[in-house]
Amino acid sequence: MPKVRSVFLSDIHLGTRACQAERLLEFLREHPAEQTYLIGDIIDFWAMSRSICWSQAQNTVVQKLLRRARHGERVVFIPGNHDEALRDYCGIVFGDVEVVDELVHETADGRRFLLIHGDQFDQVTRHHRWVAILGDKAYDLLVRVNTWLSWGRRKLGISGYWSLAGYAKRKVKTALNFIFDFEESAIHHARERGLDGVICGHIHWATIRDLGGLTYVNCGDWVDSCTAIVEHFDGRLELVTWGEPAPQRLLAAPPASMQTAVPARLEETLEV
Template structure:
């Protein structure tokens, strides 16, 4: 399989250390994509599970080694910790093995647009106001992931949406709390405060690209269910990559941001 080159790639929510991670797909993605910038947008390691049920198969070593090799080979790798690897936030500004740890970053695309990059848990009203509920929710979500092999929501093929029980329930819950917490308003306010054109985050395990007022909101998705990433090509266009198979890429057919993922138009390399 040929290697696909992008100017920038953003991935998040791998949750290394848990049984939920689709680690073979992650490794395959890293081996067959290349970029000038690689942003690790939080929850790469699941340190919350470190003292509970740490799971580390040999393939995880290869994932880490591949990222380190990219950093040593000239790719600018930036690690932005999330709520499951929040302990790394104490190392803000430190560079380890050519990987820069930052709590937030500003990325400028090749066409001059500026995006604030961060994990996104700061916009989650449950984490901000009820951390105990967030912890409970994480435990329940992990159990649901294990139930996916038996419980799958069957949607019509023409409809876009989560198909597993865990994804469907998480999406419904997130939609409710985001509405209550005025998620859109928080995103737009944060972008305005940093005087940027948009925001790139992860956290909610649901990839997407859409306009919120004058702000472009993008989400990288996750690697425990959807296996998605965000990418920038050489023209500065942003798009979503899905990686469930060995032929995941095709040329985008729409230049409208809000339609890029709705109609399953994926990021185009180069």
């Protein structure tokens, strides 16, 4: 039997050196589900236009997702800006995988969430593409440097995961303002459509938060934080961080008493 009702993943960035496919495979093995939603930037065509890094583990990720769909699990792919070329194929089913521009998902407890990648709420990506591409290269550099820092921390016996990219986001006021503006824009869009919340990706900032009575959920990514959202069979949403030294789980409160919830290492964001 599936362990969870739904799995929500975004920003895997297959085709890049930074993609942590091995950890994603571990997560998928531990989380069979009735429904898997791939919420954008699953394949990084931006990066692949510069150079391609496609490992055996990345190939296995694709095979595993296709196998899930073949065996009766619902698999939905919502393209993001890095795989926007696939938006031309929305409404088509490939290998039992549905490709859609967006979707409204109803949880087991009756709440309705908009599933959308989120680049629609990013004014930089929409109107200043060259700036977005430059920022993407800078982020990729931070992730590569972080790989060496993580190796050094392990050699020194320092436990726990530390993210250079996350540190930069927390300390740079402009980045924080961008994140908060993004979240408000996403929630405003959900409210206008009479929904209970939104589940998205794009900004690589995993969280479950209550904003003005609606629930904002971001899946995070699989190049830095290795995070995903799972829905349990009673409708509860949980943020799972699949990293070292052991997976961390943050369970959202019941809908009636939902409080602001962020991963432990992101808490200081709210204090800036």
